[in-house]
Amino acid sequence: MTQKVYIETVGCQMNVLDSELVIGALRKNGFDLTDTPAEADVLLFNTCSVREHAEEKTFSALGRVQHLKRQNPDAVIGVLGCMAQKDQELIRNRAPYVDMVVGTGQLAAVPELVAKVRETRAPQIAVSLGRADAGRHEVEASFVSYDPARDPSMRPTPFQAFVRIQIGCDKFCTYCVVPSTRGPEQSRPPEHIWQEVRQLVDQGCKEVTLLGQTVNSYVYEAGDRRTRLSDLIAGMHDVPGLERIKFVTNYPKDMTDDLLHAVRELPKVVKYLHVPVQSGCDEVLKRMKRNYTAAYYREMLARCRELVPGVSVSSDFIVGFCGETEESFQLTMDLVREAKFKNSFIFKYSERGGTKAADRYPDDVPDDVKKRRNNDLLAVQNENSRLDHRAQVGATVEVLVEGPSRLSAKTSRDRDGAGLLQLTGRSMKDHIVVFDGPMRLVGETVRVQITDASPFTLYGTAEIAERVGVEEAREPAPVVPMAKPSKFSLPLV
Numbered sequence: 086m087t088q089k090v091y092i093e094t095v096g097c098q099m100n101v102l103d104s105e106l107v108i109g110a111l112r113k114n115g116f117d118l119t120d121t122p123a124e125a126d127v128l129l130f131n132t133c134s135v136r137e138h139a140e141e142k143t144f145s146a147l148g149r150v151q152h153l154k155r156q157n158p159d160a161v162i163g164v165l166g167c168m169a170q171k172d173q174e175l176i177r178n179r180a181p182y183v184d185m186v187v188g189t190g191q192l193a194a195v196p197e198l199v200a201k202v203r204e205t206r207a208p209q210i211a212v213s214l215g216r217a218d219a220g221r222h223e224v225e226a227s228f229v230s231y232d233p234a235r236d237p238s239m240r241p242t243p244f245q246a247f248v249r250i251q252i253g254c255d256k257f258c259t260y261c262v263v264p265s266t267r268g269p270e271q272s273r274p275p276e277h278i279w280q281e282v283r284q285l286v287d288q289g290c291k292e293v294t295l296l297g298q299t300v301n302s303y304v305y306e307a308g309d310r311r312t313r314l315s316d317l318i319a320g321m322h323d324v325p326g327l328e329r330i331k332f333v334t335n336y337p338k339d340m341t342d343d344l345l346h347a348v349r350e351l352p353k354v355v356k357y358l359h360v361p362v363q364s365g366c367d368e369v370l371k372r373m374k375r376n377y378t379a380a381y382y383r384e385m386l387a388r389c390r391e392l393v394p395g396v397s398v399s400s401d402f403i404v405g406f407c408g409e410t411e412e413s414f415q416l417t418m419d420l421v422r423e424a425k426f427k428n429s430f431i432f433k434y435s436e437r438g439g440t441k442a443a444d445r446y447p448d449d450v451p452d453d454v455k456k457r458r459n460n461d462l463l464a465v466q467n468e469n470s471r472l473d474h475r476a477q478v479g480a481t482v483e484v485l486v487e488g489p490s491r492l493s494a495k496t497s498r499d500r501d502g503a504g505l506l507q508l509t510g511r512s513m514k515d516h517i518v519v520f521d522g523p524m525r526l527v528g529e530t531v532r533v534q535i536t537d538a539s540p541f542t543l544y545g546t547a548e549i550a551e552r553v554g555v556e557e558a559r560e561p562a563p564v565v566p567m568a569k570p571s572k573f574s575l576p577l578v
C-alpha cells in the first residue's frame with residue numbers, strides 16, 4: 086500500500102521550496118501526499134526561526150498531532166528546517182514524541198531517516214555541525230543530489246517555481262538567526278541552475294523566482310570565469326517558453342549597476358526589486374550591522390529608479406530593535422514617507438537566542454511601543470501603497486494569471502469552466518491585479534486595463550474579455566481550486 090505523507094510549512098519562500106524538494110524525494114520513494122494528518126504515515130513540519138511567533142506556531146502544530154501518535158504509534162513525526170537546526174534539545178523536551186529532527190542542510194536524507202526511524206524505532210537527529218568547512222561540503226553535496234527532485238503539485242501554481250541559486254548567509258546582521266540556521270553563503274554552479282530552469286520550463290513552468298538570502302550577492306567563480314547574478318539571468322533569459330524571471334531578496338550594499346542594467350534591458354525580468362532597508366536611523370543600522378547608512382540606501386534607491394525607470398521597490402522593516410528611541414523611529418518614518426515603496430513588510434523585533442544582538446544589547450523597547458510603531462509605520466506605508474496603486478489607474482498591464490481570487494473560489498458553482506470568474510495574477514511590477522475572465526486564462530499572460538485601485542490590489546478589465554461571447558459570459562462560474570500564492574507572500578529573510 087502507498088505510504089502517505091503530510092507536510093506543514095511555516096516561513097519564507099526558501100522553506101516552501103525545501104518542502105517541495107522533500108516531497109519530491111519522498112514521492113520517488115513511493116510516498117503520496119495527503120492533506121489529512123490523521124491519514125498520514127509520516128507527518129512533517131518545516132519550520133522557521135526568524136521570529137518567536139513562527140516557532141510558537143510550530144509547537145502548537147505539533148501539539149495538535151500528538152494524539153495521532155497515540156492512535157498510530159507507527160506514524161513518524163519529523164521537524165525539519167531552521168528550528169530543527171537551532172533547537173534540537175528544546176524540540177525533544179517540548180515534544181518528546183517527535184521521531185526525527187532534520188536541519189536545513191540534511192533535508193536530502195529525509196527518506197533515509199524515515200526508513201531508519203521505522204527500522205530502529207529510535208529518534209533520528211541530523212543537523213549540521215556548525216559553520217565550519219564541513220558545513221560547506223555538506224552543502225555542495227546537497228546541491229548536486231537534491232534540488233532536481235521537484236514536485237509540481239507542491240508549487241504555488243504549476244507554472245510558477247522557485248529556484249535556489251544560493252544558500253546560507255555571510256552577512257551576520259546582529260538580529261538574525263539565518264547565518265546559523267542556514268550556514269555559510271554558497272552560490273550554486275550556474276550550469277546546475279540553467280539546467281534546472283530548462284527542466285522546469287519543459288514541465289510547463291513560465292515564471293521562475295530565483296532565491297537567495299542575499300540573492301544579489303550571487304557570484305560563482307570557476308577558473309577565470311566569474312558569473313554574477315546579471316550573467317546568470319542573461320544565461321537563462323532566452324530559454325523558449327520561459328516568460329518571467331524574478332529574484333529575491335536583495336542586499337542593499339550589493340545592488341550593482343550591471344544587475345540594474347540587466348533588469349532594464351531584459352524583457353522577461355520583472356521590474357520589481359525587494360531591497361529591505363530595516364531602519365532609517367544610522368545608529369540602529371550600525372547596531373544591526375547592516376553595513377550601510379540611510380543616506381547610502383537613499384542613493385541606492387535613486388540609482389535603482391534612474392537605471393530602471395518605473396521600477397517598483399519594496400522593503401522590510403524591524404521596529405523596536407534594541408535601543409531604538411522615538412527619534413530613531415521617526416527617522417524610519419521619514420524614510421518610509423519619502424521612499425515610496427510599493428509595499429513594506431514590517432516586523433516587531435523578536436530577540437533570537439545565539440545572535441549578536443541577543444548577546445550584546447538588551448531588548449529594551451516594550452512590546453506596546455513596538456506595536457504602536459508597527460501601526461504608525463504601516464499607516465504611512467499604506468497611504469503610499471494607495472498612491473502607488475492609484476497611479477496605475479488608466480495603464481494597461483501584463484498579468485500572469487495565477488487563478489481565481491479567493492472570492493471567486495468561494496462563490497463559484499458551475500463545473501464546465503466556461504463562465505466568468507474573478508481572476509487574480511501579478512503585473513510585471515509585482516502588483517496584484519484582479520479582473521473578470523474565464524478559467525482558461527489561468528496560466529496565461531493577458532493585458533488588463535486598470536480601472537480602479539485599493540492600497541493592495543489593482544482592478545481592471547482584461548482585453549481578452551471582449552472576445553468572450555455574451556452566452557459564455559452568462560454561464561455561472563465553475564468550482565475551481567483557489568490560487569495558493571498569497572499564502573506564501575512572506576519575504577525571504
Ligand code: 5AD
Pocket residue numbers: 135136260261262361363401402403432433434435436437576577578
Ligand atoms: N525580529 C524581527 N524581524 C526579523 N527579521 C529578521 N530577523 C528578525 C528578528 N529577529 C525580519 C527582517 C527580514 C525579514 C524577512 O524578517 O526584516 O528582512
Ligand code: SF4
Pocket residue numbers: 254255256257258261262263264298299336578
Ligand atoms: Fe543575512 Fe538577511 Fe539575516 Fe542579514 S537579515 S543575516 S542579510 S539573512
